[in-house]
Amino acid sequence: MATAASGQQESLEPRARNAIRGAFFGFFVDMFDIYLPIVVLAPALIYFVAPEMGTLEKSVVSGTIFAATLLGRPIGSIIFGHFADSIGRKRTTIISVSGFGVVTLLIALLPGYQQWGITAVILLIVLRLVDGVFLGGEYTSANPLAMEYSPKEKRGFYSAVIMSGYPLAFAAISAITTVLLLFIPAGDINSPYVQWGWRIPFVIGSLLAFALVFYYVRFVDESEIFEESGGGGSPLRQLFTERENLMSFLQVFVLMTGFWLTLQTVAAILPSLLGSQVGLSQTNTTITLVVSNVVLVGGYIASGVISQRVGRRNFMIVYGLVAAVVGTFLYYLLLSSPPQNLFLVILLTTIITLLVVSCWGITTAYINERFQTGIRASAFGIGYSLAVVLPSLYAYYQAGLAAFMPFEYTVLVLLALGSLLMVVGALWGPETKDVDFSSEVDVEATGAGDRAPDTSPTEPRTAPGSGGTLGSS
Incomplete structure (x- = not known):
């Protein structure tokens, strides 16, 4: 993979290479920060809650901490998407990354329930909400900047490189937490990990954010395509009041929504099922998840490369159908007849992860290709983030389905439904891999329309449900 990546980068000018590296590192830091409360705080939650709090109440607190971050992301996409389309991608990235670097450091310094009582956990939730707002601004500005610097014939590959920050971040934070717990044990309220060990990954996350700010200030240039478009305008108004943009959104x-729902079945639900249904210990569960996520990087890269050849639309349709049928069946096998050998569990879990999650590699390219320069950051950020709201309620859907089937199998319904939504969404939209961002700027600059039709015979843009060119009658 490293050879392929270096080969691809040889054709990039330094400004493009720096923007893509920045987006990858930014998404890695973003995902690292997202998983801090899930992975790092789980063994130390008693630091923030009352000693007499029961298991159910602790689960509610833990879920609220994570939900606050998810809620903040679409808010951040709306706020920072507007600025990214108005004042520039680079400046907005620097502001948003600086913000979550400061907030993450503040969380690392928080006192616990022993010192401040319930105020401590309230502050934690509020800070995670604010953190989510800044996190939503990072990819909303950095990813469009990287895509606008990427040559269109390699956008699928570079999209996958950027998105691979997710599995690598999950693997990294899981490994760091595991090592910390080996040397700094977690136990009662006075144990080292509970008192101060959990703070270390938060400090690391903050330092990574500040390093990213330095990188953008020092090495990344503003998008030339954005500068040529002139910026300004009212991107949110254009997105939601102009029919073509609204239908694309x-x-x-x-x-x-389909992407997020299928992701929840692996990222949020599978870890607990590996313990409760498959019978893995916490250590073996962590090993399984780390291995599957490292391998997932290859799945992301493969998705990006394949979609560049066969088309984003065709790839997502076939991928969604395979995930709905093969992915759901293998997930059922894992739950109903779990292998007794750890290697086989890791193998089956990895295959399921590849079949369900690999398609995420093309999302940055596809969504950016669906919208013109003047609204691209807003549309990408909001379209990417807002869709997480309904899938994030997966626990309630499972509770409802449990009235009709065993609870452990409810995840299969969500996986099949999410996969089919992917297919429907892909069928509804056009092919985008040949979209030329530069030609869009020419049209916007002359005031010829809000959505630039591509009249080049080598760059078709078929409208949904028609054989004509996008924007034609």
Whole structure:
């Protein structure tokens, strides 16, 4: 993979290479920060809650901490998407990354329930909400900047490189936490990990954010395509009041709802099932998840490369159908007849992860290709983030389905439904891999329309449900 990546980068000019590296590192830091409360705080939650709090109440607190971050992300996409389309991608990235670097450091310094009582956990939740707002601004500005510097014939590959920050961040934070717990044990309220060990990954996350700010200030240039477009305007108004943009947004929303719902079945639900249904210890569960996520990087890269050859739309349709049928069946086998050998569990879990999650590698390219320069950051950020809201309620869907089937199998319904939503969303939208961002700027600059039709015979843009060119009658 490293050879392929270096080969691809040889054709990039330094400004493009720096923007893509920045987006990858930014998404890695973003995902690292997202998993801090899930992975790092789980063994130390008693630091923030009352000693007499029961298991159910602790679960509610833990879920609220994570939900606050998820809620903040679409808010951040709306706020920072506007600025990214108005004042520039680079400046907005620097502001948003600086923000979550400061907030993450503040969380690392928080006192616990022993010192401040319930105020401590309230502050933690509020800070995670604010953190989510800044996190939503990072990818909303950095990813469009990277895509606008990427040559269109390699956008799928570079999209996958950027998105691979997710599995690598999950593997990294899981490994760091595991090592910390080996040397700094977690136990009662006075144990080292509970008192101060959990703070170390938060400090690391903050330092990574500040390093990213330095990188953008020192090495990354503003998008030339954005500068040529002139910026300004009212991107949110254009996105939601102009019919073509609104229909494109709704299509992306349906598609990404499917993406997020399928992701929840692996990222949020599978870890607990590996313990409760498959019978793995916490250590073996962590090993399984780390291995599957490292391998997932290859799945992301493969998705990006394949979609560049066969088309994003065709790839997502076939991928969604395979995930719905093969992915759901293998997930059922894992739960109903779990292998007794750890290697086989890791193998089966990795295959399921590849079949369900690999398609995420193309999302940055696809969503950016669906919208013109003047609204691209807003549309990408909001379309990417807002769709997480309904899938994040997966626990309630499982509770409802449990009235009709065993609880452990409810995840299969969500996986099949999410995969089919991916197919529907892909069918609804056009092919995008040949979209030329530069030609869009030419049209916007002359005031010829809000959505630049591509009249080049080598760059077709088929409208949904028609054989014509996008924007033609």
